Amino acid sequence: MTKKTDNSTNAQGKKSLRTLDIAYIGASVALIAICSWISIPTTIPFTLQTFAVMLTVLLLGGMRGTIAITVYILLGAAGVPVFSGFSGGIAKLLGPTGGYIIGFLGTSLVMWAFEKFLGKKIWVYIAAIVTGLIVCYAFGTTWFIKVYTADDGSKATLAMALSSCVIPYLIPEVIKVILALTIGTNKAIHSVIQ
Numbered sequence: 001m002t003k004k005t006d007n008s009t010n011a012q013g014k015k016s017l018r019t020l021d022i023a024y025i026g027a028s029v030a031l032i033a034i035c036s037w038i039s040i041p042t043t044i045p046f047t048l049q050t051f052a053v054m055l056t057v058l059l060l061g062g063m064r065g066t067i068a069i070t071v072y073i074l075l076g077a078a079g080v081p082v083f084s085g086f087s088g089g090i091a092k093l094l095g096p097t098g099g100y101i102i103g104f105l106g107t108s109l110v111m112w113a114f115e116k117f118l119g120k121k122i123w124v125y126i127a128a129i130v131t132g133l134i135v136c137y138a139f140g141t142t143w144f145i146k147v148y149t150a151d152d153g154s155k156a157t158l159a160m161a162l163s164s165c166v167i168p169y170l171i172p173e174v175i176k177v178i179l180a181l182t183i184g185t186n187k188a189i190h191s192v193i194q
Contacts, residue, residue, distance in 0.1 A: 021064055024193060028056040028068035029075065033082035046169065047084050050136070051176035053104045054111075054129050058184025059193050062112025069108045073101060096156075099143020100165075103136030110135050125185060129177050137166055 017025075035048035057065030072082060073093070081088040083101065092098060107129075114128035141161045148156040156164075183189065 017064075017067075024060055025064055025068045025071065028052075028060060028065070029072045029082075032056065032069070032072045033075075036082060036084045037086060039084045041085070042164075042168070046172060048176065049084070049101075049104070050107070050133065050173060051180050053107055054132070054177065054180035055184050057108050057111040057115075057132075058125060058129075058180060059189065062108070062115045066105070066108040066112055069104050073105060076101065094147070096144050096148040097140070098147070100136060100140030102143070103139040106135040106139055107132035122181075122185060125181060126177075129180065133173060133177070141165055 032049060032052040035052035038048050040046040053069055056068050059065070060068060076082045076088045077090050077093055079089045083092050084097075093101060110132040111125075111128040114124050114131070118124040118127075141158075144165055145156045145158060145161050148161070150156075
């Protein structure tokens with residue numbers, strides 16, 4: 001009688017994706033898109049994207065979560081309307097708000113690194129999310145300053161970028177972090193997904 005092998009590890013011992021992993025990644029991409037469509041239009045639209053990004057990495061783990069976020073960004077770059085306002089295309093990524101979308105990848109990579117080196121503990125998740133959001137906002141705000149030009153031809157300053165793109169979002173981000181942690185660290189949900 002032969003032993004049944006786990007199809008998640010290939011011949012070289014490297015972990016590979018199972019069909020179920022691909023389904024979870026696809027569902028997470030859809031969740032991020034849906035959360036981006038729930039939007040309050042402002043200079044940087046207020047959406048639930050960051051919530052979905054944090055939740056994706058918490059539920060799927062670093063590798064699968066980062067793959068899901070990369071797929072989401074690539075779909076949007078290809079023109080699929082997965083970004084806020086049912087938009088997509090490379091122009092959206094190259095525009096003033098594109099840095100925040102690319103910053104989602106930074107968030108997931110930071111969260112993956114924390115998970116890999118510090119383990120799966122609640123304080124690690126909190127530190128990872130906070131650090132990941134700082135990376136996302138730093139990249140997005142820097143990009144905004146570099147790319148944004150007002151109707152009168154003036155460029156954005158750091159003070160203008162912070163007052164338009166960061167400060168108004170701090171309290172909503174705290175709420176999204178708490179919500180993502182509450183759902184993403186739920187043991188019952190984790191037992192199904194892992």
